[in-house]
Amino acid sequence: MADVALRGVTKIYDASRTATRAVDGVSLDVADGEFLALVGPSGCGKSTLLRLVAGLDTVSAGEVRIGGVVVNDVPPGARDVAMVFQSYALYPQMTVFENLAFALRVRGVRGEALRARVHAAAETMALTPLLDRRPAALSGGERQRVAVGRALVRDPAVFLFDEPLSNLDAALRVQVRRELAALHQRTRGTTLYVTHDQVEAMTLADRIAVIAGGRVQQVATPAELYARPANLFVATFIGSPAMNVLRGADAEAIGAPAGVDVGVRAEDLTLDGAAALRGRVEGVEYLGHEQLVHVRVGAASLVVRHAASAAPQVGEPVGVRIARAAWHCFDAATGARVDVPA
Ligand SMILES: Nc1ncnc2c1ncn2[C@@H]1O[C@H](COP(=O)(O)OP(=O)(O)O)[C@@H](O)[C@H]1O
Numbered sequence: 541m542a543d544v545a546l547r548g549v550t551k552i553y554d555a556s557r558t559a560t561r562a563v564d565g566v567s568l569d570v571a572d573g574e575f576l577a578l579v580g581p582s583g584c585g586k587s588t589l590l591r592l593v594a595g596l597d598t599v600s601a602g603e604v605r606i607g608g609v610v611v612n613d614v615p616p617g618a619r620d621v622a623m624v625f626q627s628y629a630l631y632p633q634m635t636v637f638e639n640l641a642f643a644l645r646v647r648g649v650r651g652e653a654l655r656a657r658v659h660a661a662a663e664t665m666a667l668t669p670l671l672d673r674r675p676a677a678l679s680g681g682e683r684q685r686v687a688v689g690r691a692l693v694r695d696p697a698v699f700l701f702d703e704p705l706s707n708l709d710a711a712l713r714v715q716v717r718r719e720l721a722a723l724h725q726r727t728r729g730t731t732l733y734v735t736h737d738q739v740e741a742m743t744l745a746d747r748i749a750v751i752a753g754g755r756v757q758q759v760a761t762p763a764e765l766y767a768r769p770a771n772l773f774v775a776t777f778i779g780s781p782a783m784n785v786l787r788g789a790d791a792e793a794i795g796a797p798a799g800v801d802v803g804v805r806a807e808d809l810t811l812d813g814a815a816a817l818r819g820r821v822e823g824v825e826y827l828g829h830e831q832l833v834h835v836r837v838g839a840a841s842l843v844v845r846h847a848a849s850a851a852p853q854v855g856e857p858v859g860v861r862i863a864r865a866a867w868h869c870f871d872a873a874t875g876a877r878v879d880v881p882a
């Protein structure tokens with residue numbers, strides 16, 4: 541396998557002079573064997589960045605290195621990367637075996653060498669009993685396994701995934717996600733994995749790069765991102781329900797200095813009749829193992845994680861306790877994380 545290094549990578553689409561900076565000065569390192577997820581909202585430049593690594597698009601500025609070699613001018617076929625797309629087009633007239641074999645045949649692999657590699661990939665993706673079927677006779681999850689198997693069979697230096705699970709229903713998505721995690725545990729292939737789904741990123745990745753507006757907001761392990769988000773965007777993007785944010789007068793009401801927004805996660809809030817911060821219940825979401833209680837406090841609507849039993853009623857007045865140690869403070873003007881001594 542190989543590492544990937546991006547240095548100041550920029551892509552400007554210059555249609556009709558309204559230039560879009562789809563990717564804006566991205567520098568990132570993916571270590572040999574690492575699984576790095578690129579996560580961010582729709583349109584933030586994730587697919588463009590992946591296409592630049594694959595060579596399907598050319599950079600406007602910056603450098604793409606794979607295994608220490610600058611590949612800016614290397615065509616996609618010679619970059620030794622394998623890409624799995626959201627809409628994985630399998631060849632419908634070919635069997636699973638032939639779908640897996642296709643990329644190898646194109647590269648001149650024949651005979652026993654071809655069969656051995658196809659069978660190894662099929663074994664890894666649990667496709668051996670399905671090798672004679674055509675895609676029409678496969679379930680969605682099985683088709684997606686074939687799509688991953690086609691990348692695997694090539695034994696590339698780098699795997700690139702672009703939202704590979706988003707066409708699957710919820711149950712299948714969880715199943716294939718676990719299969720991908722197990723696959724990476726076994727193969728340790730260098731992987732760049734694009735998703736807009738933070739749960740996918742959190743559960744699969746060694747590290748996550750959060751992208752917004754074509755720029756990297758933060759690169760960190762899932763635990764670091766959750767515990768110390770670098771700015772308000774990351775704070776509210778990572779975590780479900782989204783982090784609560786108290787601004788302006790609401791932040792000052794809990795003792796924050798002027799010009800500081802305070803973020804607090806739902807699990808760090810408790811309903812407490814004796815708490816000084818007063819509000820009214822706006823809604824209750826019952827989730828079985830817990831309930832999410834939405835409380836209107838000043839201009840803010842706070843989400844409180846609550847035990848499954850004994851939630852207050854909508855319209856009830858309540859007190860909300862916020863542990864000072866649970867504050868995440870952000871500069872109200874820039875959104876950057878700031879340390880405010882207690
Ligand atoms: N071929 C293109 N021409 C012009 N603009 C494009 C092209 N491809 C993508 N864009 C724009 O670049 C931005 C990033 O797109 P994309 O990388 O597809 O986002 P994501 O994958 O994060 O949803 C968007 O504003 C999109 O409209």
Ligand SMILES: [Mg+2]
Nearest residue numbers: 586587588702
């Ligand atoms: Mg995309």
